[in-house]
Amino acid sequence: MGIKERKIKHKEDLKQSILDAAKKVFLAEGYEATSIRKIAAEIEFSPTTIYLYYKDKNEIAHALHEEGFKMLSEKFQVLAHVEHPFERLKAMGRIYMQFALENSDYYELMFIMKDPIKAFENGCVEEEWDEGKRAFNALVNTIQQCQQAGYFKGFETNSFALVVWSTMHGLCTMKTHGQLELIVQRKEILTDVKDAFTHTFECFVHVLERLK
Amino acid sequence: MGIKERKIKHKEDLKQSILDAAKKVFLAEGYEATSIRKIAAEIEFSPTTIYLYYKDKNEIAHALHEEGFKMLSEKFQVLAHVEHPFERLKAMGRIYMQFALENSDYYELMFIMKDPIKAFENGCVEEEWDEGKRAFNALVNTIQQCQQAGYFKGFETNSFALVVWSTMHGLCTMKTHGQLELIVQRKEILTDVKDAFTHTFECFVHVLERLK
DNA sequence: TGAAATAAATTAACAGTGTTAAGTATATTT
DNA sequence: AAATATACTTAACACTGTTAATTTATTTCA
Numbered sequence: 001m002g003i004k005e006r007k008i009k010h011k012e013d014l015k016q017s018i019l020d021a022a023k024k025v026f027l028a029e030g031y032e033a034t035s036i037r038k039i040a041a042e043i044e045f046s047p048t049t050i051y052l053y054y055k056d057k058n059e060i061a062h063a064l065h066e067e068g069f070k071m072l073s074e075k076f077q078v079l080a081h082v083e084h085p086f087e088r089l090k091a092m093g094r095i096y097m098q099f100a101l102e103n104s105d106y107y108e109l110m111f112i113m114k115d116p117i118k119a120f121e122n123g124c125v126e127e128e129w130d131e132g133k134r135a136f137n138a139l140v141n142t143i144q145q146c147q148q149a150g151y152f153k154g155f156e157t158n159s160f161a162l163v164v165w166s167t168m169h170g171l172c173t174m175k176t177h178g179q180l181e182l183i184v185q186r187k188e189i190l191t192d193v194k195d196a197f198t199h200t201f202e203c204f205v206h207v208l209e210r211l212k
Numbered sequence: 213m214g215i216k217e218r219k220i221k222h223k224e225d226l227k228q229s230i231l232d233a234a235k236k237v238f239l240a241e242g243y244e245a246t247s248i249r250k251i252a253a254e255i256e257f258s259p260t261t262i263y264l265y266y267k268d269k270n271e272i273a274h275a276l277h278e279e280g281f282k283m284l285s286e287k288f289q290v291l292a293h294v295e296h297p298f299e300r301l302k303a304m305g306r307i308y309m310q311f312a313l314e315n316s317d318y319y320e321l322m323f324i325m326k327d328p329i330k331a332f333e334n335g336c337v338e339e340e341w342d343e344g345k346r347a348f349n350a351l352v353n354t355i356q357q358c359q360q361a362g363y364f365k366g367f368e369t370n371s372f373a374l375v376v377w378s379t380m381h382g383l384c385t386m387k388t389h390g391q392l393e394l395i396v397q398r399k400e401i402l403t404d405v406k407d408a409f410t411h412t413f414e415c416f417v418h419v420l421e422r423l424k
Numbered sequence: 425t426g427a428a429a430t431a432a433a434t435t436a437a438c439a440g441t442g443t444t445a446a447g448t449a450t451a452t453t454t
Numbered sequence: 455a456a457a458t459a460t461a462c463t464t465a466a467c468a469c470t471g472t473t474a475a476t477t478t479a480t481t482t483c484a
Binding site (some may be wrong): 041111112113114117128129131133136154155156159160162163165166167168169170171173177178179180182183185192195199200203204206207210211 | 241280316323324325326329340341344345366367368371372374375377378379380381383384385389390391392395397408411412414415416418419423424
Binding site for chain 4 (some may be wrong): 035036037047048051056057
């Protein structure tokens with residue numbers, strides 16, 4: 001009775017099981033296709049049961065959004081071993097880019113979609129955007145250390161960090177949303193899309209290098 | 213018989229009337245709430261009539277997306293009177309930002325949503341992304357002129373243009389999607405959100421100025 | 425142990441979505 | 455006047471998130 005066993009396991013912590021099921025559907029079909037009914041079918045419960053554990057779909061979106069931040073911060077772990085702050089900043093950018101491309105659905109949920117944010121606007125989730133802030137702080141700290149090493153002198157640290165993040169965020173979204181592909185389509189110089197993405201990043205790195 | 217007169221006028225060019233109705237609902241309630249049924253109710257026709265003039269909702273999204281580009285390019289007209297290329301670039305950025313804030317729904321449709329792009333992927337619309345390309349070309353040309361004036365020397369023009377656009381796009385989306393607000397919330401230095409947005413832009417301008 | 429109270433899950437329903445196939449008037453052509 | 459073509463509508467499908475009311479299961483207490 002594999003199904004029954006699974007059901008018992010589910011009951012132990014149904015909230016987590018719902019999230020797991022949501023994640024499964026989400027990864028296989030994207031957020032758009034992740035309906036309450038599909039999640040319910042996955043765990044063999046009624047759709048309305050989900051509302052006993054999550055206030056609404058936004059709260060599930062927020063939970064997935066948190067998962068995404070856990071993933072990203074794990075990938076950021078390796079940065080601790082990069083001593084030179086500017087090298088660390090570059091590595092950070094590359095990790096961020098890679099994450100955005102390889103987990104574009106998560107990226108969407110973390111930085112583009114409004115649904116997960118609505119969750120703590122509607123009072124579902126108590127905390128503020130701790131995950132996002134932590135990630136941003138890591139960037140601010142690295143930039144601060146770059147400044148101590150002679151880079152970006154005369155720039156207000158927070159504003160500069162926002163510029164850097166904006167650039168990376170803009171580039172990643174333009175890539176994953178297809179605008180980059182459309183723009184580059186007939187531009188002879190940057191024929192390959194992959195190149196446009198990488199070249200733009202490298203160009204940005206050159207810009208930063210010039211600010212020493 | 214105001215209604216009947218209107219109906220006759222509609223029949224003259226129903227396709228345009230549908231678009232006008234779509235725009236009305238879209239501006240009043242945003243794209244999410246712009247349903248086929250609402251558009252139909254607006255022009256007092258059956259919902260299915262719309263499918264006689266537009267293949268699907270993506271095609272309507274694309275039509276609105278075109279309207280947005282017309283609006284933006286109109287606002288860009290004033291740039292012709294700005295002689296100095298770097299001043300023009302800055303003005304371009306400010307116009308872009310203002311447009312994104314004041315017409316955030318249009319901006320969403322033009323640069324973030326995938327639906328309008330699907331329209332010419334699904335063969336609804338013949339042309340490529342001409343509007344986007346034209347806007348991007350304006351940016352490339354300005355940057356090229358900046359380079360001739362001694363700015364951004366040694367940078368590949370197209371890549372540099374993509375960096376600039378990425379930064380502006382990233383900043384605007386972070387603003388309109390609320391991330392900027394959340395990040396700044398507890399950062400003591402940039403308490404005001406409006407300030408964070410403006411300050412980041414100004415910081416970016418300083419970055420560009422340093423590349424002379 | 426058996427009845428009452430509590431908790432957990434379900435059924436049915438609401439109000440909406442994009443979209444399609446089939447049917448009905450209206451206008452045009454033969 | 456009959457046949458054809460055009461324009462539009464009705465009805466329906468297969469979904470969506472969400473809520474209220476109801477049933478089922480578990481626990482508490484006399």
